[in-house]
Amino acid sequence: MVCASQPKPEGGTPLKGLYKALEDIVWLTQLGLNMLLPLLLCLGGCWWATSHWAWPEWVYLPGIFLGLAAGAQNFWVFAKERMDRAKKDKNHRVGFNSHQ
Numbered sequence: 001m002v003c004a005s006q007p008k009p010e011g012g013t014p015l016k017g018l019y020k021a022l023e024d025i026v027w028l029t030q031l032g033l034n035m036l037l038p039l040l041l042c043l044g045g046c047w048w049a050t051s052h053w054a055w056p057e058w059v060y061l062p063g064i065f066l067g068l069a070a071g072a073q074n075f076w077v078f079a080k081e082r083m084d085r086a087k088k089d090k091n092h093r094v095g096f097n098s099h100q
Helices: 014-052 058-088
Strands: none
Touching: 014 058
């Protein structure tokens, strides 16, 4: 019987794997929201402008492009931050007297 506090042969605990999986799910959910919400907000603004101010229907086209551009920009910032964080974590070295 394996207890959660016993180290695995690789040196980590089973809870570290679960924590990493949950962290990846949260990052993926956040990325999806960062890309989808700008498009939905732009489309909502276009709908409101066409229904309340009687703007023409072609306003949706620039709204779609603006929403996609904002989602792409959010993706770029998110990916850059994630790569920088991975690079920083990868270079972490443990010395002889460092205890974890």
